[in-house]
Amino acid sequence: MSEKQVGDIEASRLAAGQGEDGGIAAHEKRDSIVPSEGVPEDLKEELEQTHVDVYAPFPIDENAKEEGNILTIRALFVGCVLGALVNASNVYLGLKTGWTFTANMLGALGGFAIIKLISLTRIPWIGGYFGPMENNIVQTAATAAGGLGTIFVSAVPALYQMNLLSKNPSDDYWKLIAFTAVSAYFGFCFAVPLRKFFIIHIARELNLVYPTASATALTIRSMHLSTGGMESAKKRIKGLSIAFIFAFILRVVSQYAIGILWDWHVFWWIYTWGGTGAIALVNWGWYLEWTPAFIGSGMLVGLNAAYSFLAGSIIAWGIIGPTLVAYDAAFCAPASENYPDMWTCNGLRLADPKNAPSPRYWMIWPGVLLMMAVSFAELAVNYKIIGRAFGAATTLAAKSLNDTLEKRGKSNSFLAKLAAKPISADTMEDPSPKEDQVPTWMWGLGCVGVVILTCVVLGLQFQFPVGYSILSLVLGLFFALLAIQCTGATDITPITTVSKASQLIMGGVTKGQGTSIGQAQLYNLMAGAVSAGAASQSSDLVNDFKVGFLLRTPPRVQWYAQGVGSFVSIWLAPSIFVLFTKAYPCIIDLELSDTCEFLAPSVSAWRAVAVAMTDPTFPIPTSSGIFAIVISVVGVMVVIARHWLNNNGHQKAAKFMPNMMVLGLGFLLPQTQYSTAMSIGATIAFVWLKKWPIAFEIYCFSIAAGLIAGEGIGGVINALFQVVNISGNTLGTNVGCPDHAC
Numbered sequence: 001m002s003e004k005q006v007g008d009i010e011a012s013r014l015a016a017g018q019g020e021d022g023g024i025a026a027h028e029k030r031d032s033i034v035p036s037e038g039v040p041e042d043l044k045e046e047l048e049q050t051h052v053d054v055y056a057p058f059p060i061d062e063n064a065k066e067e068g069n070i071l072t073i074r075a076l077f078v079g080c081v082l083g084a085l086v087n088a089s090n091v092y093l094g095l096k097t098g099w100t101f102t103a104n105m106l107g108a109l110g111g112f113a114i115i116k117l118i119s120l121t122r123i124p125w126i127g128g129y130f131g132p133m134e135n136n137i138v139q140t141a142a143t144a145a146g147g148l149g150t151i152f153v154s155a156v157p158a159l160y161q162m163n164l165l166s167k168n169p170s171d172d173y174w175k176l177i178a179f180t181a182v183s184a185y186f187g188f189c190f191a192v193p194l195r196k197f198f199i200i201h202i203a204r205e206l207n208l209v210y211p212t213a214s215a216t217a218l219t220i221r222s223m224h225l226s227t228g229g230m231e232s233a234k235k236r237i238k239g240l241s242i243a244f245i246f247a248f249i250l251r252v253v254s255q256y257a258i259g260i261l262w263d264w265h266v267f268w269w270i271y272t273w274g275g276t277g278a279i280a281l282v283n284w285g286w287y288l289e290w291t292p293a294f295i296g297s298g299m300l301v302g303l304n305a306a307y308s309f310l311a312g313s314i315i316a317w318g319i320i321g322p323t324l325v326a327y328d329a330a331f332c333a334p335a336s337e338n339y340p341d342m343w344t345c346n347g348l349r350l351a352d353p354k355n356a357p358s359p360r361y362w363m364i365w366p367g368v369l370l371m372m373a374v375s376f377a378e379l380a381v382n383y384k385i386i387g388r389a390f391g392a393a394t395t396l397a398a399k400s401l402n403d404t405l406e407k408r409g410k411s412n413s414f415l416a417k418l419a420a421k422p423i424s425a426d427t428m429e430d431p432s433p434k435e436d437q438v439p440t441w442m443w444g445l446g447c448v449g450v451v452i453l454t455c456v457v458l459g460l461q462f463q464f465p466v467g468y469s470i471l472s473l474v475l476g477l478f479f480a481l482l483a484i485q486c487t488g489a490t491d492i493t494p495i496t497t498v499s500k501a502s503q504l505i506m507g508g509v510t511k512g513q514g515t516s517i518g519q520a521q522l523y524n525l526m527a528g529a530v531s532a533g534a535a536s537q538s539s540d541l542v543n544d545f546k547v548g549f550l551l552r553t554p555p556r557v558q559w560y561a562q563g564v565g566s567f568v569s570i571w572l573a574p575s576i577f578v579l580f581t582k583a584y585p586c587i588i589d590l591e592l593s594d595t596c597e598f599l600a601p602s603v604s605a606w607r608a609v610a611v612a613m614t615d616p617t618f619p620i621p622t623s624s625g626i627f628a629i630v631i632s633v634v635g636v637m638v639v640i641a642r643h644w645l646n647n648n649g650h651q652k653a654a655k656f657m658p659n660m661m662v663l664g665l666g667f668l669l670p671q672t673q674y675s676t677a678m679s680i681g682a683t684i685a686f687v688w689l690k691k692w693p694i695a696f697e698i699y700c701f702s703i704a705a706g707l708i709a710g711e712g713i714g715g716v717i718n719a720l721f722q723v724v725n726i727s728g729n730t731l732g733t734n735v736g737c738p739d740h741a742c
Contacts, residue, residue, distance in 0.1 A: 083145025089712020144565025251714025298681025312666020
């Protein structure tokens with residue numbers, strides 16, 4: 001097997017194993033250079049056989065040319081453009097289903113395709129040798145530029161739905177820019193010390209593989225290997241390009257015949273042909289949507305997550321919802337004057353939500369509580385590992401303070417004793433020379449500046465007390481540590497845990513302070529947004545540092561690229577959000593939520609927690625609250641059972657345990673076509689891997705990335721068409737749609 005083929009297999013299998021267990025696997029110290037748990041068995045065997053150590057930099061390719069300046073204009077420009085595509089896609093996808101994706105693989109593959117081509121020219125600043133470290137800079141800039149979409153598909157829309165900001169987001173544009181900036185650079189500055197801690201000091205001991213980062217580094221390495229790398233890269237890029245173009249064209253063109261090219265309302269067709277009973281399935285939102293993005297998503301997340309999502313949809317919108325309506329525990333509303341049998345069950349603007357809820361409102365509370373309970377349970381069952389991580393962090397902090405005191409001729413016995421504790425038997429020295437590392441004064445001054453700016457921005461723009469701002473930042477840093485550790489171990493960044501925990505804490509702090517309900521809700525959502533932004537951005541950037549660590553890219557140069565990419569995201573994410581809210585006002589107007597194509601489940605979750613923590617009437621239907629507690633207990637038991645199976649030699653059985661976090665998402669999203677599409681994609685990938693494994697390893701993840709990005713950009717174009725009145729709503733046909741409306 002050639003080194004290039006090994007790289008292909010390693011990268012694809014690492015990607016295939018992302019987050020499969022949904023939790024942090026317990027482990028003991030070991031001599032092996034590969035992870036003992038949390039990674040598929042076939043991948044472990046492959047890494048053992050080829051002696052690839054994912055905890056140390058890759059061996060230097062003796063045949064590769066030496067790279068000079070890698071922080072080039074071409075790398076930054078291409079990376080930011082690719083990141084912009086992902087940023088726009090994430091706002092589109094996140095507002096539809098709450099799912100977002102990083103720009104790692106698209107940045108790596110797209111950057112290679114574009115710069116490898118232009119590097120053959122002799123044009124200044126464009127031509128010249130293109131190596132793996134510069135490819136890493138492209139990917140780093142892309143990841144940073146593609147970030148921050150999380151807060152614009154969750155907290156920010158919730159603020160508008162609750163009338164806590166201006167009626168029109170464009171009026172708050174500069175306010176959103178300022179908030180996005182402090183969110184971006186808070187994570188940006190703190191990512192530097194977290195890199196050394198999580199990648200250099202404790203990665204091996206805590207089994208922090210960083211699956212996406214390792215897969216990205218292996219992909220870049222295999223493409224740049226002198227023997228056969230270009231051939232492999234061409235195949236991947238071809239698959240990505242065709243998938244992107246297909247998804248883009250389909251998304252744009254289908255709006256003009258949406259009931260034929262995009263949505264297949266099979267049960268509506270049966271109803272119109274005389275099968276009157278099929279109207280029940282129409283009313284509960286069961287139809288097929290040929291969405292490339294979510295078929296591609298299913299190809300990435302695998303069978304467990306996709307089928308768990310589908311199970312959540314079936315339980316919520318196939319069993320519980322109809323039962324609630326049948327027993328008058330929830331109520332739907334007429335949806336058509338032409339068809340009296342048609343009803344809508346998605347309303348959120350209700351006269352008496354506690355006693356006469358819609359099924360969608362009723363489902364919010366079990367979904368949110370289940371996701372929160374499962375998130376905290378995942379942390380609880382891994383308390384030993386988390387405790388070890390924080391113990392190591394305490395030792396490092398004590399060592400730094402003790403060294404500073406000793407340089408000044410002073411001493412402290414407590415700090416000296418604490419600093420003397422060994423961090424880890426597996427720790428290593430930073431392979432980057434001191435001149436290639438980010439100086440402490442750079443990131444230290446940056447942190448101080450960001451803290452001050454955050455207090456100023458939140459205080460002036462959102463009337464946030466300084467004490468609350470500092471509390472939000474402290475929570476953000478604390479939860480960033482948890483998020484990075486979870487990302488490294490499982491490839492799952494627990495944004496739900498981070499944001500909801502911050503909301504709960506802020507809700508407790510504001511109780512009894514004489515704060516109005518509206519102001520308390522504003523504080524609640526903003527605190528969660530600060531923590532979520534810090535956790536998301538720092539996790540993404542530490543992932544980038546992991547790629548650079550494996551490829552021997554100087555972290556200082558990477559940090560500069562991250563700064564440039566973050567600057568782009570500051571302007572892009574708010575702009576895309578404003579565009580979508582202008583094209584689709586229903587995103588921020590609950591009066592229009594019944595028929596909105598962007599149901600934004602993450603927004604519902606954020607809004608629900610804010611209301612529950614601040615509204616003195618506690619507007620939760622009694623039956624919904626009881627069921628929420630019951631299903632949350634079940635979810636916690638599933639987490640404990642999976643953890644036990646993983647740690648007692650039953651990993652295969654653990655794979656069949658449902659992902660309760662994703663199952664809970666199905667409760668929040670009454671549009672069942674997305675879980676169906678993801679299940680189709682996951683099934684395609686599963687069959688493809690079994691029948692044609694070599695083709696799967698080359699093409700699957702490239703095609704999936706192309707499908708996701710293509711539809712996302714097509715969705716942005718559709719929003720532009722909507723604003724200028726040339727969209728399918730104006731010029732298209734609704735043939736095949738229920739009551740001629742899709």
